[in-house]
Amino acid sequence: MTRIVIAGGGLSGLSLAAHLAVVDHRHPVIVVDDGRDPLGGRAWASWSDRAGLLDAAACRWFDKIRVHVNGTTKVLRLGRYRYRVVRGGDLAEVVRRFTDPLRHFTFLEGHVDRIADDGVVVDGQHLRARWVFDSVLGQAEEPPADAFLSFRGWRVHTERAVFDAEIPTLFDFRTPQARGASFVYVLPDDAHHALVEHTSFLAPDVVTDPAAQREALAEYLTEVVGAGRYEIEREEHAVLPLRAGRTGRVHGNAVTIGAKGGLLKASTGFAFQRVQLDSAAIAESLHRNGHPFALPGESARFRMFDGVLLDVVTKEPAQLERAFAALFRYRTAEPALRFLDEATTPSQEWRLFAGMPAATYLAAARHRLVSS
Ligand SMILES: Cc1cc2nc3c(=O)[nH]c(=O)nc-3n(C[C@H](O)[C@H](O)[C@H](O)COP(=O)(O)OP(=O)(O)OC[C@H]3O[C@@H](n4cnc5c(N)ncnc54)[C@H](O)[C@@H]3O)c2cc1C
Incomplete structure (x- = not known):
């Protein structure tokens, strides 16, 4: 058998x-x-x-997401995607x-x-x-971790009706960047309830600071969202190793x-x-x-993109906001999501990368190629 x-x-x-x-x-x-x-x-x-x-x-x-980059909030349709x-x-x-x-x-x-x-x-x-x-x-x-994704989320009940139940916030950069490239993610249930998550890309030698994460969450709820009084119903946190x-x-x-x-x-x-x-x-x-080994091959090109992005943002945290702003600059989020799904062509990728500092990324790519 x-x-x-x-x-x-x-x-x-x-x-x-x-x-x-x-x-x-x-x-x-x-x-x-x-x-x-x-x-x-x-x-x-x-x-x-x-x-x-x-x-x-x-x-x-x-069928929509909200993003906040470079001081601007945008609501983007998802095109053929759903979240x-x-x-x-x-x-x-x-x-x-x-x-x-x-x-x-x-x-x-x-x-x-x-x-x-x-x-x-x-x-x-x-x-x-x-x-x-x-x-x-x-x-x-x-393989060694290239970075860690450290996140802490609060499921909150707020006094004021501050959340938009129909639109999650995929990233909002109105949070301190001192300890690493960071953003806040908001997944709403209704106007008073949401999961509000502080997320950072940390270099492998940087240790998560739970107190700083909680402080950033409290600041976001009070000063950015204007939640008034709120109750934390549940907290979740994790540190995921990211390997390119x-x-x-x-x-x-x-x-x-x-x-x-x-x-x-x-x-x-x-x-x-x-x-x-x-x-x-x-x-x-x-x-x-009759065997489980005929699986699609992994893409070396997308592994390279991931590794280079992690190298860049763990050295220069401000580059994460720039990269996300470039990827999500279209009328819909579809081109960015297709890229993150590793389903774009090289010519589509070059168009998406316009707006990112080419010299920074090319230097990181060269460094990766030389040290691999
Ligand atoms: C808090 C958190 C939130 C996340 N949110 C998202 C998200 O929203 N979207 C997304 O795409 N990804 C998310 N991820 C990333 C990823 O999707 C999850 O980590 C996902 O659960 C990984 O699936 P898995 O099957 O590898 O591990 P798991 O889902 O963790 O399953 C492993 C199972 O193995 C069991 N187990 C462990 N050790 C043993 C053992 N020795 N013997 C028997 N059983 C064992 C555990 O009980 C568990 O049920 C999240 C990760 C975390 C940690």
């Missing part, structure tokens, strides 16, 4: 389970999770220009709709100790599998998926949509070829 084990039932593990369920192969699939990161309080926002298998899990859809929010509980429920009718799917509570040559070790027990998809342990050797280098994903019969598989986009920290595309490609490869 050809068994598949998915280590980790978070975003990438569940997304892969759903995609495997619809390609109609008959391998038993076991998803193992030890419950350390309950899905209940989690949510992912992302943009997409196409229908997805898990769209039914989205609780909010937006959506998926909550963890809804994701789990939709995935169960795909997997529950199929008796060959099992969700197991257990701790993955290690990935073995022929399966995984769960709570000390060897579980044999033909293929293992690993979102929890990853490869022993990972290639992550080796295959080791024997195990393939790393999700953040461990290098699917966090290094210049944004977003992974949701990339995980959906990766899950679909893995399921398709298993179905067509």
